[in-house]
Amino acid sequence: AQTVTQSQPEMSVQEAETVTLSCTYDTSESNYYLFWYKQPPSRQMILVIRQEAYKQQNATENRFSVNFQKAAKSFSLKISDSQLGDTAMYFCAFIEVDSNYQLIWGAGTKLIIKP
Amino acid sequence: GAGVSQTPSNKVTEKGKYVELRCDPISGHTALYWYRQSLGQGPEFLIYFQGTGAADDSGLPNDRFFAVRPEGSVSTLKIQRTERGDSAMYLCASSGTESPGELFFGEGSRLTVL
Numbered sequence: 001a002q003t004v005t006q007s008q009p010e011m012s013v014q015e016a017e018t019v020t021l022s023c024t025y026d027t028s029e030s031n032y033y034l035f036w037y038k039q040p041p042s043r044q045m046i047l048v049i050r051q052e053a054y055k056q057q058n059a060t061e062n063r064f065s066v067n068f069q070k071a072a073k074s075f076s077l078k079i080s081d082s083q084l085g086d087t088a089m090y091f092c093a094f095i096e097v098d099s100n101y102q103l104i105w106g107a108g109t110k111l112i113i114k115p
Numbered sequence: 116g117a118g119v120s121q122t123p124s125n126k127v128t129e130k131g132k133y134v135e136l137r138c139d140p141i142s143g144h145t146a147l148y149w150y151r152q153s154l155g156q157g158p159e160f161l162i163y164f165q166g167t168g169a170a171d172d173s174g175l176p177n178d179r180f181f182a183v184r185p186e187g188s189v190s191t192l193k194i195q196r197t198e199r200g201d202s203a204m205y206l207c208a209s210s211g212t213e214s215p216g217e218l219f220f221g222e223g224s225r226l227t228v229l
Contacts, residue, residue, distance in 0.1 A: 035217075
C-alpha cells in the first residue's frame with residue numbers, strides 16, 4: 001500500500017535559520033509526483049513545491065528546495081532563511097501518474113518559526 | 116472567481132440536523148475533491164469528481180454523506196442527521212488536467228455539531 005511518513009510531528013527554529021522537514025514514502029511505481037503543501041494557521045492550503053520522480057534534479061522555489069532520493073524513497077524539504085510567515089503545517093504528498101487523481105498524504109509537520 | 120470559494124466558512128448546527136456545504140472551484144477545473152480535516156491531522160479524502168460524475172466516492176464515511184456536482188462546476192457536500200463526530204474542517208480543492216496532484220484549495224468550511 002502507498003504510504004507517506006512524516007516523522008517529525010513538530011519542529012521549532014529561530015527566524016533566519018535553515019530547517020529541513022523529513023518525508024519518506026512507499027510505492028511500487030516508478031512514475032509519480034511528489035509535493036509539499038503548506039497550511040498556515042487558519043488559512044488555506046497552498047502548494048509549496050513539486051517534484052517529478054523521473055527528474056534527477058532537485059526542485060527549488062526561492063527559499064524552498066527539496067532533497068529527492070528516489071532509491072531511498074525520501075523527499076525532504078529545506079527552508080532557507082526562515083521567516084515568521086513560514087509558520088505552518090507542512091504536508092508531504094505524492095501521486096502516482098497512473099492514478100491520475102488520488103493524492104496520498106502524510107500526517108504533517110507543524111513548523112514554528114520563532115522571532 | 117480567482118480561487119476556490121467555500122461557503123459557509125463556519126457552520127454550527129445541532130446533532131441530527133441536515134447540513135450543506137458548498138464549493139465553487141476555479142473556472143475550467145474539471146477535477147474537484149472534498150476532504151475532511153481534523154485539528155492537527157492531514158486531509159482525509161472523501162470524494163473526487165471528474166466533471167459531473169463522482170469518479171471515486173470511496174472516502175465517504177457512511178450513507179449520511181453525499182455530494183453532487185450537477186453541472187460540472189459547483190459542488191455541494193450534504194450531511195444528513197449530523198453527529199458530533201462529524202465536527203471538522205471540510206476542505207474543497209480543484210485541479211486542472213495538466214498538472215496531476217496540483218490542487219488549489221478553498222479556505223474550508225468549519226463544521227461544529229453540538
